[in-house]
Amino acid sequence: MAKWTAFPYAGDYHFDAASVKENWARLHAGDLEPLPQDPSVLQAWAHFHNGEFQQAAIMGLGLGAPGLSVASKATCVYATYLEKHEVRRLDLFLEVAGQAGELAEDHPDTLNARYWRAYALSRYSQGISVAKALAQGLGTKVKTDLEYVIRHAPQHADAHVALGSFHAEVIDKVGSLIGAMAYGANKDIGLHLFDQAIKLHAESAYGLLEYAHALLMLEGEDKMDEANRLYQQAAQLQPLDATERLDVEMARSQLAD
Template sequence: MGKWIACPHAGEYAFDAAAVRRHWARLHAGDAEPLPADAAVVDAWALFHSGEFQKAVEAGLAAGGDGITVANKATCIYANYLEKKEKIRLDLFLEAAMRAESQAAERPECANAWYWQAYALGRYSQGISVAKALAQGLGTRVKDALERTMQLQPRHADARVALAAFHAEVIDKVGMLIGGMTYGAKKETGLRLYDEALALNPASAITLVEYANGLVMLEGEMRMKEATRLYEQAAAMQPLDAVQRLDVELAKSELEN
């Protein structure tokens, strides 16, 4: 593992194990990850929430068990927000997807093993083009893994966001008819999933950003005003950790664009 690009907000959010435990419910409202019993895993999460993503991966892998989830999340967040080189980004997503797939095989009851597999494959698919990914069967894998996540953890807001994005991306790229007949993508399902995610985790900037993106993909320019309102709401949020700060900054950049 080469040296990763530092998170620009890493020094602004200093978490230790006590702070992670104290703020756990809010920090993990999206992924519904249970508070770990293993102190080493909690320490890995402290690094993650502080924005020390590479150290979080190393600590999570060293801890093993639930630490694999920390490693996968840190890898995906880093690749999505900070890595500049496309080949490295895609390699990191594949690495996380393979780790999560192995984790799910060993612990099929672990909801976030399925979720991070889906998230990583979904971002990889966007990188190589959604149409190419669908032709390779990745869309079905993503959809199935997200549905399994929600079966295992009905309060998993982030899985709803990702599954809604699947419906939106497919319809946007191949159209409503082919998307529905071939991949089971439906506009109504996507919109419902966004609403459910927001109801479960209303203080999530990234949920608002993804919802805004999905509205435009699913319903076009006529929803741009509402999408802008969602971006504004996300941009005005007060982040609790370095990851939420990245989400808020993303919302601000969407408004600028």
């Protein structure tokens, strides 16, 4: 495995297995990941929350099925925010989709396996162009997985965000009519999903960022003020861990632009 780009704020977070366990409910308010009982899995999560994404991914993969969620999340966060080479970035998303897909088949009660497969495929789709991904049937897979997660875990805020983004991306790329007829995409449903996500997890910089992006895709310049309000809200949050820090810094960069 090639060496990954380092987290730019290394040393700002100091989680260990005990403090991860203590802060678990807050750290995982968005993805509802069940609290692991295995200390080794908790340690892998500590690496993740500290921004040691490659260590988290390697350790998680080495732990087998119990560690695949942390490996998937670490890889997805790294690929989304820090990987500079597009080909490598897309390969990482495909790796996660494959690993998470196998876990979903072998352990259907592991809902976040479906979530991470959907997240990875949606980011991969953005990389190759959403229109091309839709033609390959990836959009249907993403939508099916996310709807399954929400159906079985209605409080899963991050799945609401990802599904809201799906509706916005499809409409932005193929239009409302084709989006609705071919892929079941609907602007009102997408916006409702974001509203629900923010109600479920109001302090999610990720949710606020994606909501702002979706508004601009769906409504354009007419919603610029609202999008900036969401960016400001995200930028003012106090990040608890490395991933939240990346989201907050992304919001600040959007405001600077």
